[in-house]
Amino acid sequence: MSTVKLNDSFEDPITQEVFNDIKKTRSTDYIGNLWKYLSFNPVLLKDIWQEVKSTMSKETLIDKKTKELIYMAVSITNNCSYCIHSHTAAARKLGLTQEEHAEFLRIVSLAAKTNQLLNGMQLPVDQSFNEDA
Amino acid sequence: MSTVKLNDSFEDPITQEVFNDIKKTRSTDYIGNLWKYLSFNPVLLKDIWQEVKSTMSKETLIDKKTKELIYMAVSITNNCSYCIHSHTAAARKLGLTQEEHAEFLRIVSLAAKTNQLLNGMQLPVDQSFNEDA
Amino acid sequence: MSTVKLNDSFEDPITQEVFNDIKKTRSTDYIGNLWKYLSFNPVLLKDIWQEVKSTMSKETLIDKKTKELIYMAVSITNNCSYCIHSHTAAARKLGLTQEEHAEFLRIVSLAAKTNQLLNGMQLPVDQSFNEDA
Amino acid sequence: MSTVKLNDSFEDPITQEVFNDIKKTRSTDYIGNLWKYLSFNPVLLKDIWQEVKSTMSKETLIDKKTKELIYMAVSITNNCSYCIHSHTAAARKLGLTQEEHAEFLRIVSLAAKTNQLLNGMQLPVDQSFNEDA
Amino acid sequence: MSTVKLNDSFEDPITQEVFNDIKKTRSTDYIGNLWKYLSFNPVLLKDIWQEVKSTMSKETLIDKKTKELIYMAVSITNNCSYCIHSHTAAARKLGLTQEEHAEFLRIVSLAAKTNQLLNGMQLPVDQSFNEDA
Amino acid sequence: MSTVKLNDSFEDPITQEVFNDIKKTRSTDYIGNLWKYLSFNPVLLKDIWQEVKSTMSKETLIDKKTKELIYMAVSITNNCSYCIHSHTAAARKLGLTQEEHAEFLRIVSLAAKTNQLLNGMQLPVDQSFNEDA
Numbered sequence: 001m002s003t004v005k006l007n008d009s010f011e012d013p014i015t016q017e018v019f020n021d022i023k024k025t026r027s028t029d030y031i032g033n034l035w036k037y038l039s040f041n042p043v044l045l046k047d048i049w050q051e052v053k054s055t056m057s058k059e060t061l062i063d064k065k066t067k068e069l070i071y072m073a074v075s076i077t078n079n080c081s082y083c084i085h086s087h088t089a090a091a092r093k094l095g096l097t098q099e100e101h102a103e104f105l106r107i108v109s110l111a112a113k114t115n116q117l118l119n120g121m122q123l124p125v126d127q128s129f130n131e132d133a
Numbered sequence: 134m135s136t137v138k139l140n141d142s143f144e145d146p147i148t149q150e151v152f153n154d155i156k157k158t159r160s161t162d163y164i165g166n167l168w169k170y171l172s173f174n175p176v177l178l179k180d181i182w183q184e185v186k187s188t189m190s191k192e193t194l195i196d197k198k199t200k201e202l203i204y205m206a207v208s209i210t211n212n213c214s215y216c217i218h219s220h221t222a223a224a225r226k227l228g229l230t231q232e233e234h235a236e237f238l239r240i241v242s243l244a245a246k247t248n249q250l251l252n253g254m255q256l257p258v259d260q261s262f263n264e265d266a
Numbered sequence: 267m268s269t270v271k272l273n274d275s276f277e278d279p280i281t282q283e284v285f286n287d288i289k290k291t292r293s294t295d296y297i298g299n300l301w302k303y304l305s306f307n308p309v310l311l312k313d314i315w316q317e318v319k320s321t322m323s324k325e326t327l328i329d330k331k332t333k334e335l336i337y338m339a340v341s342i343t344n345n346c347s348y349c350i351h352s353h354t355a356a357a358r359k360l361g362l363t364q365e366e367h368a369e370f371l372r373i374v375s376l377a378a379k380t381n382q383l384l385n386g387m388q389l390p391v392d393q394s395f396n397e398d399a
Numbered sequence: 400m401s402t403v404k405l406n407d408s409f410e411d412p413i414t415q416e417v418f419n420d421i422k423k424t425r426s427t428d429y430i431g432n433l434w435k436y437l438s439f440n441p442v443l444l445k446d447i448w449q450e451v452k453s454t455m456s457k458e459t460l461i462d463k464k465t466k467e468l469i470y471m472a473v474s475i476t477n478n479c480s481y482c483i484h485s486h487t488a489a490a491r492k493l494g495l496t497q498e499e500h501a502e503f504l505r506i507v508s509l510a511a512k513t514n515q516l517l518n519g520m521q522l523p524v525d526q527s528f529n530e531d532a
Numbered sequence: 533m534s535t536v537k538l539n540d541s542f543e544d545p546i547t548q549e550v551f552n553d554i555k556k557t558r559s560t561d562y563i564g565n566l567w568k569y570l571s572f573n574p575v576l577l578k579d580i581w582q583e584v585k586s587t588m589s590k591e592t593l594i595d596k597k598t599k600e601l602i603y604m605a606v607s608i609t610n611n612c613s614y615c616i617h618s619h620t621a622a623a624r625k626l627g628l629t630q631e632e633h634a635e636f637l638r639i640v641s642l643a644a645k646t647n648q649l650l651n652g653m654q655l656p657v658d659q660s661f662n663e664d665a
Numbered sequence: 666m667s668t669v670k671l672n673d674s675f676e677d678p679i680t681q682e683v684f685n686d687i688k689k690t691r692s693t694d695y696i697g698n699l700w701k702y703l704s705f706n707p708v709l710l711k712d713i714w715q716e717v718k719s720t721m722s723k724e725t726l727i728d729k730k731t732k733e734l735i736y737m738a739v740s741i742t743n744n745c746s747y748c749i750h751s752h753t754a755a756a757r758k759l760g761l762t763q764e765e766h767a768e769f770l771r772i773v774s775l776a777a778k779t780n781q782l783l784n785g786m787q788l789p790v791d792q793s794f795n796e797d798a
Contacts, residue, residue, distance in 0.1 A: 001255060001257070001351065001790060001792075001794070001795040001796075001797060002254055002255050002256050002257065002795070002796055002797040003253065003254055003255050003350060003351060003354040003367075003796050004254055004364075004367065004796055004797065005364075005796050005797050006797050030261065032259050033256050033257060033258070033259050034247075034251065034256060037254055037256050037797075038254075040364060040368070041364065041365070041368035043368075044368045044371070044372060047372075048247065048250065051243060051246075052243070052247070055239055055240060055243050056240075056243075060236055061230075061232055061233050061236050062202075062233060062236050062237065062240070066199050066202065067240055069195075069199065069202075069203055070202055070203065070206045070237065070240045070241060070244070071240060071243075071244045072519075073203045073206035073207050073210075074206050074207075074209075074210050074240075074241050074244035074245055074248065074382070075244055075248055076207075076515060076518050076519040077206075077207050077210035077211055077515065077518075078210055078244075078245065078248040078249075078252070078345070079345050079518045079610070079611050079612070080247075080248035080249075080251050080252055080345070081258060081521060082251045082256050082258050083244070083247060083248050083251055084518065084519065084521055084535060085258045085259070085262035085263070085521060085533065085535060086258075086259070086262055088262070088264070088535040089261070089262045089264070092264070097194075098536075098537075098572060098573065099194055099573070100194050100195060101535075101536065102572070102573035102575075102576050103193055103194050103195050104195065104203065105516055105519050105520070105576070106188055106576060106579075107188060107189075107195070107200055107203045107204060107207075108203060108207050108515055108516075108519060109512040109513065109515045109516040109519070110184060110185065110188050110189075110204075110512065111203070111204045111207035111208055111211075111216070111515075112207055112211065112511040112512055112514065112515035113184075113508040113509065113511055113512035113515075114167075114181065114185070114213075114216060114508070115207065115208055115211040115213035115216050115511065116211070116213075116475060116476065116507055116508045116510075116511035116512075116606070117181065117504055117507075117508040118167065118213050118215045118216055119211070119213055119475050119476075119478045119483065120136065120471075120475040120483065120504050120507060120508070121135060121136055121137055121170055121171075121504070122134060122135050122136050122480060122483055122484060123135050123166050123167060123170050123215050124134070124135065124166060125166070125214060125215050125218045125219075125666060126165050126166050126218070126219070127666075128163065128222070129218035129219055129221070129222045129666070130218070130666040130667065131221070131222070131225070131667055131668050131669055131670050132666060132667035132669065132670050132671050132702075134484065134657060134659075134661070134662040134664060135662065135663055135664040136483060136484060136487040136500075136663050137497075137500065137663055137664065138497075138663050138664050139664050170664075173497060173501070174497065174498070174501035176501075177501050177504070177505060180505075205386075207515070209382060209385050209386040210382065210385075211478070212385045212478050212743070212744050212745070213478070214388060217385065217386065217388055217668060218388060218666065218668060221668040231669075231670075231705060231706065232706070234668075234669065235705070235706035235708075235709045237386075238383055238386050238387070238709070239709060239712075241382055241383075241386060242379040242380065242382045242383040242386070243379065244382075245378040245379055245381065245382035246375040246376065246378055246379035246382075247375065248378065249342060249343065249374055249375045249377075249378035249379075249739070250371055250374075250375040252342050252343075252345045252350065253338075253342040253350065253371050253374060253375070254371070255347060255350055255351060258533060260533075262533070263533040263534065264534055264535050264536055264537050265533060265534035265536065265537050265538050265569075267524060267526075267528070267529040267531060267617065267787060267789070268529070268530055268531035268786060268787050268788050268789065269530050269616060269617060269620040269633075269785065269786055269787050270530055270531065270630075270633065270786050271530050271531050271630075272531050296793065298791050299788050299789060299790070299791050300779075300783065300788060303531075303786055303788050304786075306630060306634070307630065307631070307634035309634075310634045310637070310638060313638075314779065314782065317775060317778075318775065318779070321771055321772060321775050322772075322775075326768055327762075327764055327765050327768050328734075328765060328768055328769065328772070332731050332734065333772055335727075335731065335734075335735055336734055336735065336738045336769065336772045336773060336776070337772060337775075337776045339735045339738035339739050339742075340648070340738050340739075340741075340742050340772075340773050340776035340777055340780065341776055341780055342739075343738075343739050343742035343743055344611070344742055344776075344777065344780040344781075344784070345611050346611070346779075346780035346781075346783050346784055347790060348783045348788050348790050349776070349779060349780050349783055351790045351791070351794035351795070352790075352791070352794055354794070354796070355793070355794045355796075358796070363726075365726055366726050366727060369725055369726050369727055370727065370735065372720055373720060373721075373727070373732055373735045373736060373739075374735060374739050376716060376717070376720050376721075376736075377735070377736045377739035377740055377743075377748070378739055378743065379716075380699075380713065380717070380745075380748060381739065381740055381743040381745035381748050382743070382745075383713065384699065384745050384747045384748055385743070385745055386668065387667060387668055387669050387702055387703075388666060388667050388668050389667050389698050389699060389702050389747050390666070390667065390698060391400060391698070391746060391747050391750045391751075392697050392698050392750070392751070393400075394695065394754070395400070395750035395751055395753070395754045396400040396401070396750070397401055397402050397403055397404050397753070397754070397757070398400060398401035398403065398404050398405050398436075400654060400656070400750065401653060401654050401655050401656065402652065402653055402654050402749060402750060402753040402766075403653050403763075403766065404763075429660065431658050432655050432656060432657070432658050433646075433650065433655060436653055436655050437653075439763060439767070440763065440764070440767035442767075443767050443770070443771060446771075447646065447649065450642060450645075451642070451646070454638055454639060454642050455639075455642075459635055460629075460631055460632050460635050461601075461632060461635050461636065461639070465598050465601065466639055468594075468598065468601075468602055469601055469602065469605045469636065469639045469640060469643070470639060470642075470643045472602045472605035472606050472609075473605050473606075473608075473609050473639075473640050473643035473644055473647065473781070474643055474647055475606075476605075476606050476609035476610055477609055477643075477644065477647040477648075477651070477744070478744050479646075479647035479648075479650050479651055479744070480657060481650045481655050481657050482643070482646060482647050482650055484657045484658070484661035484662070485657075485658070485661055487661070487663070488660070488661045488663070491663070496593075498593055499593050499594060502592055502593050502594055503594065503602065505587055506587060506588075506594070506599055506602045506603060506606075507602060507606050509583060509584065509587050509588075509603075510602070510603045510606035510607055510610075510615070511606055511610065512583075513566075513580065513584070513612075513615060514606065514607055514610040514612035514615050515610075515612075516580065517566065517612050517614045517615055518610070518612055519535065520534055520535055520536055520569055520570075521533060521534050521535050522534050522565050522566060522569050522614050523533070523534065523565060524565070524613060524614050524617045524618075525564050525565050525617070525618070527562065527621070528617035528618055528620070528621045529617070530620070530621070530624070604785075608781060608784050608785040609781065609784075611784045613787060616784065616785065616787055617787060637782055637785050637786070640781055640782075640785060641778040641779065641781045641782040641785070642778065643781075644777040644778055644780065644781035645774040645775065645777055645778035645781075646774070647777065648741060648742065648773055648774045648776075648777035648778075649770055649773075649774040651741050651742075651744045651749065652737075652741040652749065652770050652773060652774070653770070654746060654749055654750060
């Protein structure tokens with residue numbers, strides 16, 4: 001099911017351009033459902049792809065595997081099923097082992113535990129944590 | 134304000150033991166508000182500290198700075214103000230620069246954006262993402 | 267699957283009354299799963315329907331399509347799959363076009379992005395935003 | 400700060416009626432900020448109070464202290480600071496001890512931990528959990 | 533689907549030990565999917581089980597049915613489908629009736645409603661709610 | 666407090682360019698804290714401003730007041746205090762009355778209520794809601 005209609009073809013020229021760029025950037029012929037469904041609005045498709053590409057596919061200060069772990073952590077907390085699956089798959093391609101995955105899950109679930117504990121206690125934040133002093 | 138009462142002293146022996154272990158493990162004399170307020174129940178204090186220590190302070194597969202970034206990502210998404218402040222401060226001590234912090238914020242906010250977009254579209258997950266095939 | 271049991275029949279008089287009012291109010295013979303399953307407790311069913319009806323089906327200050335967009339925005343952020351589907355369908359019936367849907371998704375995902383960015387930065391709120399000055 | 404303006408007086412007759420009912424129902428002269436600010440729209444104030452009163456103040460199947468614990472659990476997870484404070488205070492008046500509060504916090508934070516762990520793993524739900532079989 | 537691979541067998545000695553303890557503690561032969569999938573990392577499996585067992589299966593200050601209601605409230609708010617199903621099933625085994633379930637759902641959904649209302653209004657918290665005065 | 670340091674001056678040329686564009690676009694001399702703090706990384710500042718400007722300040726299919734209501738709905742659900750305040754203030758400038766604000770709060774809190782109710786019930790989604798049939 002979906003709230004938008006999947007195109008039967010992907011003949012729109014902007015869609016074609018984005019699909020070709022995805023294939024080239026990721027060295028694959030595979031186009032995920034996200035991109036296929038987003039083609040219901042080619043301009044939105046292009047904008048989202050440009051932002052994902054420049055943030056996640058380019059070489060930047062933070063290495064690619066760490067970037068995927070950060071993305072996974074947010075996606076798990078927001079409970080976006082599609083995002084959890086696609087970014088875990090991406091992290092595996094970048095070398096995430098089963099042992100690292102288990103450790104990662106340990107960290108995200110501990111964080112959720114202490115987040116909830118602290119929210120329940122409503123403590124004052126230590127002044128020493130203030131970066132803007 | 135807080136929903137629990139801060140102890141006037143910290144004379145309980147379990148509390149003393151935990152505070153000493155925090156100081157030793159972190160090579161500091163500083164005890165954050167989290168630990169001070171948690172001493173309203175010394176057994177809970179000890180359990181939380183043991184888990185945080187073994188997951189975050191020990192050398193494990195994932196390096197300490199990356200572990201803090203994962204913790205920050207979850208805390209931001211859960212909007213735990215205390216946790217965001219304390220773990221950002223911890224990441225800075227481990228060498229997080231302003232430029233890396235900006236890149237980190239770019240990733241977490243992009244993840245939130247696509248999480249929301251995908252949740253709005255309710256797409257079927259690609260079978261190729263299934264690790265359990 | 268469900269955590270409550272669907273009735274085999276809907277013979278309870280309160281359930282009958284609510285179903286008839288839904289059909290009349292919405293000019294349809296279709297009763298959605300929400301109402302069918304809620305009939306496991308007819309009083310709860312009636313209370314929920316009365317509130318949905320008076321807030322969403324009545325003519326009020328905010329027009330019906332805008333009301334559905336607000337409902338969709340909350341439901342997407344809370345990631346309620348059923349609610350996202352049902353209120354997107356309702357908005358389409360009220361005239362939401364594909365182009366408007368794409369723009370709507372652009373706004374909700376941008377909002378999520380800046381929400382997360384701001385939560386990560388933990389900024390002080392401008393005094394000028396205070397309505398209660 | 401607030402996004403709505405606090406009334407200087409509370410002379411509206413619906414507001415007066417609600418305030419009197421709060422005082423009588425709770426056997427107190429204290430009116431919390433929630434009710435004072437909600438009086439910017441007396442009809443909304445009355446509707447919210449009626450629902451809170453009938454669900455939380457009336458004798459029902461679930462005892463009052465347990466009802467407050469459920470309310471606290473939701474409010475902590477949604478991170479509503481006002482709600483966490485007011486319902487923890489209400490639970491204390493109903494007899495919640497420091498030891499029970501600590502145990503409660505242990506449960507809500509464990510739940511958040513396993514929620515996050517499970518969301519990260521994206522497991523299939525056991526058919527045996529289906530109530531609607 | 534899942535982001536981790538289900539073991540074909542469960543021959544690891546730690547896994548065996550945990551499975552036997554689950555069966556003994558819960559007086560059942562049934563092992564849920566959570567425990568089966570968690571065996572991809574037996575140490576993580578054991579740690580999670582130990583914490584769930586000591587918090588939820590042991591006799592403590594808060595009775596077992598109330599503990600499950602608290603767990604359900606958090607899980608519903610975090611929208612963890614697996615957790616909602618498994619803990620609702622657990623509560624039913626502990627005697628939760630359909631009428632109590634309906635009342636529970638009424639409380640959690642009212643809490644969510646007022647959480648959102650209060651978050652929208654951004655009210656100052658009453659000083660009288662401060663436990664740490 | 667903040668997790669990033671506010672610049673003492675705003676002399677960076679990209680920052681100057683963005684601030685000037687904000688003033689021109691919004692016909693005001695006021696620069697909110699978001700933009701001031703984001704100037705710790707001028708490229709991030711510029712990217713966020715460009716996206717907010719093109720989505721929210723430009724004339725598009727959805728009128729500006731409705732766009733702010735959608736933004737407010739997401740921000741309330743994500744509980745971003747800064748965002749709730751700034752976008753409520755923006756909506757007021759666009760003509761949002763107290764009566765409309767009360768109705769808006771009624772809709773977002775009802776949506777949260779039914780989201781939570783539905784998440785608790787875990788109902789199957791009606792096939793008739795599927796846009797991709």
